Amino acid sequence: MAIYEPERVWWNPLSKDERIWVALALIWMLVSFIFMPIYHLVGAQNPPAETYSVSAEDYDKLVEGMIAKYKVGEENGFPVVHPSADEPVYIRASMWQWYPIVELEKGKTYKLHLSSMDIQHGFSLLPINMNLMVLPGYDYVATITPTTSGEFHVVCNEFCGVGHHMMVGKMYVKEPAK
Amino acid sequence: MASIFRTDPSTGLKIDRASENLIRWNLIAALATLAVGGLLALGVVLTRWPSVHLLPLDYYYRFLTLHGIDALLAWIIFFEIALVHFTSTVILGTRSYVPWLGWLAFALMLIGGGLINVIVLMGGADVMFTSYVPLKADPLYYIGVILFAVGALLGFIIFFINIVLSKRDGGYKRSLPLGSFGMLAASIIGVLTLAHGAAIFIPTLLWALDFIPWVDPAAYRLVFWGLGHPSQQINVSAMVAVWYMTVAFVLGGKPVNEKLSRTAFVLYILFINVASEHHLLVDPVLSTWHKIVNTSYMMHLAVLASMIHAFAIPASIEVALRKQGYTRGLFEWLKKAPWGNPAFSGMAISILLFGFLGGITGVIFGTEQFNIIRHNTIAITGHFHGTVVAGTTVAFMGFTYLLIPYVFRREIIWKGFASIQPYLYGTGVALLSIGMMSAGSFGVPRRHYDITFSGAPFSFTFDPSIDMFLSMMGVGGLLAVTGGVLYILLGFGSIIWGKKIEH
Ligand code: HEM
Ligand SMILES: [Cu+2]
Ligand SMILES: [Cu+2]
Numbered sequence: 001m002a003i004y005e006p007e008r009v010w011w012n013p014l015s016k017d018e019r020i021w022v023a024l025a026l027i028w029m030l031v032s033f034i035f036m037p038i039y040h041l042v043g044a045q046n047p048p049a050e051t052y053s054v055s056a057e058d059y060d061k062l063v064e065g066m067i068a069k070y071k072v073g074e075e076n077g078f079p080v081v082h083p084s085a086d087e088p089v090y091i092r093a094s095m096w097q098w099y100p101i102v103e104l105e106k107g108k109t110y111k112l113h114l115s116s117m118d119i120q121h122g123f124s125l126l127p128i129n130m131n132l133m134v135l136p137g138y139d140y141v142a143t144i145t146p147t148t149s150g151e152f153h154v155v156c157n158e159f160c161g162v163g164h165h166m167m168v169g170k171m172y173v174k175e176p177a178k
Numbered sequence: 179m180a181s182i183f184r185t186d187p188s189t190g191l192k193i194d195r196a197s198e199n200l201i202r203w204n205l206i207a208a209l210a211t212l213a214v215g216g217l218l219a220l221g222v223v224l225t226r227w228p229s230v231h232l233l234p235l236d237y238y239y240r241f242l243t244l245h246g247i248d249a250l251l252a253w254i255i256f257f258e259i260a261l262v263h264f265t266s267t268v269i270l271g272t273r274s275y276v277p278w279l280g281w282l283a284f285a286l287m288l289i290g291g292g293l294i295n296v297i298v299l300m301g302g303a304d305v306m307f308t309s310y311v312p313l314k315a316d317p318l319y320y321i322g323v324i325l326f327a328v329g330a331l332l333g334f335i336i337f338f339i340n341i342v343l344s345k346r347d348g349g350y351k352r353s354l355p356l357g358s359f360g361m362l363a364a365s366i367i368g369v370l371t372l373a374h375g376a377a378i379f380i381p382t383l384l385w386a387l388d389f390i391p392w393v394d395p396a397a398y399r400l401v402f403w404g405l406g407h408p409s410q411q412i413n414v415s416a417m418v419a420v421w422y423m424t425v426a427f428v429l430g431g432k433p434v435n436e437k438l439s440r441t442a443f444v445l446y447i448l449f450i451n452v453a454s455e456h457h458l459l460v461d462p463v464l465s466t467w468h469k470i471v472n473t474s475y476m477m478h479l480a481v482l483a484s485m486i487h488a489f490a491i492p493a494s495i496e497v498a499l500r501k502q503g504y505t506r507g508l509f510e511w512l513k514k515a516p517w518g519n520p521a522f523s524g525m526a527i528s529i530l531l532f533g534f535l536g537g538i539t540g541v542i543f544g545t546e547q548f549n550i551i552r553h554n555t556i557a558i559t560g561h562f563h564g565t566v567v568a569g570t571t572v573a574f575m576g577f578t579y580l581l582i583p584y585v586f587r588r589e590i591i592w593k594g595f596a597s598i599q600p601y602l603y604g605t606g607v608a609l610l611s612i613g614m615m616s617a618g619s620f621g622v623p624r625r626h627y628d629i630t631f632s633g634a635p636f637s638f639t640f641d642p643s644i645d646m647f648l649s650m651m652g653v654g655g656l657l658a659v660t661g662g663v664l665y666i667l668l669g670f671g672s673i674i675w676g677k678k679i680e681h
Contacts, residue, residue, distance in 0.1 A: 004355050004426075004432075005350045005351065005352070005353060005354070005355050006353050006355070006356070006433075006436045011436075011437050012435060012436070012437055014435060014437070014438060015434075015435070017493075018434070018435055018438055018489065018490075021485075021486075021489045022438070022485075022486060022489075025482055025485035025486070025489075026482060028485075029478040029479065029481060029482045029485075030478075032478050032481075032541065032545075033478045035545075036470055036473070036545050036546060037470050039545075039546070039547055040466065040470060040546060040547070043547055045547050045550065045551075046466070046546060046547065046550075047459055047460045047466075047469075047546060047549065047550045049462075049464070049465050049466040049469075051462040051463050076635045076636065077635070078635065097635070118312070119310070119312050119313045120310045120312075120313070120395055122553075122554045122623070124554065124555070124621060124623060126621045126638055126640075127620070127621060127638075127640075127641065129551045129552075129555070129619070129620065129621035130550055130551065131460055131550060131551070131552070131553040131554055131555065132460045132550070132553075133399075133460055133461045133462065133553075133554075135395045135396055135399075135461070135462055136312065136395060137394065137395065137396075138395075138396060138462040138463060139462075140462035153636060153638035155621070155623060155631075155638060156623075157553075157554040157555065157623035157624065157625075157626065158310070158554055158625075159239070159305075159306050159313075159625040159626075160313070161304075161313070162235060162236065162239075162304075164625075164626065164627065165235075165626055165627040165628040165629075165631060165632075165633075165634070166631065166632075166633045166634040166635075167634070168631050168634040168635065168636045168637065168638060169635075169636065170636050
């Protein structure tokens with residue numbers, strides 16, 4: 001019994017049922033194990049890994065530089081930028097905004113940079129439900145290709161203080177310009 | 179020598195007074211902290227249910243921080259320390275060799291836990307139990323966590339001291355009984371885990387005191403989850419040990435194959451400790467292949483261990499019941515199992531829900547590609563209410579109905595209510611957890627005060643079906659809280675008013 005000491009020799013061979021079960025479980029585990037790397041190689045939805053360290057001031061300059069160059073409008077006091085696909089796109093997280101609003105083109109591939117000016121935030125792109133962590137001191141670079149056009153929202157999903165629930169930003173994907 | 183022991187009339191277990199008192203007080207502390215954690219859960223769940231939205235903003239975050247601490251840290255670990263004493267003395271029939279250390283550990287945990295509660299309620303630490311830097315709490319908060327963790331560390335160390343000396347005194351000859359072996363695994367993981375805790379909370383305390391300028395947020399997350407994830411494996415090992423012991427106590431069943439079950443515990447020790455990066459799958463810094471090796475190779479070997487227990491325990495139940503004569507057909511034993519005994523039903527519900535709700539979602543959400551569509555959504559909260567609540571908490575609740583008669587020598591009161599308590603709580607938590615998982619699949623964030631985003635510059639409207647899922651979470655939460663209150667009443671009621679069991 002589980003509450004008494006086992007008999008003198010307990011290193012007994014497994015019965016047939018046990019062997020079958022363990023073998024099946026092991027095979028299942030091996031399949032899952034192989035599946036993950038394979039899916040990484042063939043799939044199109046992988047979390048990015050490209051990272052740089054960056055100071056808040058430097059990152060802020062990059063954001064402002066992009067805005068100065070590509071600003072196309074304004075919404076609720078937030079600049080709207082339409083960057084070109086061969087240049088980096090910067091989004092800045094801070095308590096409690098996602099800044100600025102970026103406008104991407106469908107089918108083009110972008111390098112989307114994320115960093116925080118203060119504490120940790122969670123980049124949650126809705127409604128497609130894509131989630132990435134945004135840390136201060138690190139520039140996290142996601143390579144993304146929008147496949148649907150329309151209006152998207154960025155919600156913060158890592159607790160970041162009393163304004164956490166108000167940290168909502170926006171993103172647009174436009175049909176490509178002819 | 180004989181005077182320090184008494185013999186339990188129903189099981190023949192020898193219990194010495196010192197460990198009896200330690201088990202009693204750790205159990206009382208566990209019940210008390212679960213009561214607080216459950217009340218906080220009521221506030222939190224009624225706030226997350228949009229049509230109720232009960233608490234004001236600051237109290238929601240404060241209660242959520244404390245709910246995490248009191249339920250996950252305090253209730254579970256106090257109960258586990260009670261199990262440490264139980265399995266390293268009572269089960270072996272030897273005495274507690276270092277009761278003073280047990281009391282020191284208990285006092286540290288109590289003081290640390292109390293300090294955390296006071297600081298958080300005073301508004302000094304609205305940081306969630308993860309306290310991700312550079313979100314800063316009052317230094318006393320970190321001191322509270324460190325005191326609690328040191329207490330827990332000493333608590334687990336007592337296990338090693340007791341079993342070594344117990345062997346000297348003939349408590350066991352060659353091998354520990356399986357229940358103690360499971361707690362040995364839990365204690366080994368506990369010590370490794372709490373070392374990570376020290377590695378991260380001490381620098382963070384120094385930073386909060388302005389002795390050091392900066393704690394790197396990415397490094398914090400890595401080391402924190404070196405604490406946070408394996409500590410869940412303490413809970414799994416302890417839960418599985420409780421499953422085996424429950425089968426033994428209730429049915430007299432024995433493990434079908436000791437080799438298999440013990441190997442599975444060793445797999446837990448070896449692999450889950452390293453597999454903690456599924457918390458970091460969408461973090462910057464770590465490379466893709468690092469994450470993949472960690473979360474696939476390491477994790478699946480630990481899952482294999484759970485698969486083994488998932489076979490071994492039902493098998494030993496079947497064997498035990500067939501021995502009692504329930505041999506007709508394939509399933510007579512299942513029909514005739516003691517479903518009205520809350521210790522048995524608690525264990526059965528725990529096995530079922532842990533496997534199907536907690537385990538499966540854990541394996542899914544822990545893969546690279548799925549994690550990116552679930553990370554930090556309330557689906558994650560749904561997952562771990564399937565593991566640590568529907569699994570560990572329900573198993574511990576069931577075992578309480580066995581422990582109280584053994585260590586308090588009191589009968590359980592209100593037998594009828596006791597026999598439905600695991601079902602009530604289990605159903606509630608299952609609904610809660612499924613509601614959360616479903617809402618999370620639409621992107622509903624966890625730890626979020628207002629998903630209508632009032633006051634935000636832009637507003638996002640979720641898919642309307644989330645209303646239904648969040649209501650399911652709410653109703654499940656209410657059921658679970660009812661089951662939880664019942665458990666607390668039964669527990670304290672039996673300790674205070676239960677009929678005395680005489681020899
Ligand atoms: C009465 C039963 C319970 C109910 C109704 C309940 C409900 C909830 C709810 C609604 C949340 C918040 C989700 C959010 O807003 O992000 C939550 C979080 C949590 N719960 Fe529970 N819970 C219960 C029992 C437990 C137990 C027994 C444990 C531990 C063993 C536990 C551990 C946690 C943890 C660790 C969190 C996460 C806190 C955070 O995100 O910082 N819960 N629970
Ligand atoms: Cu934020
Ligand atoms: Cu936030």
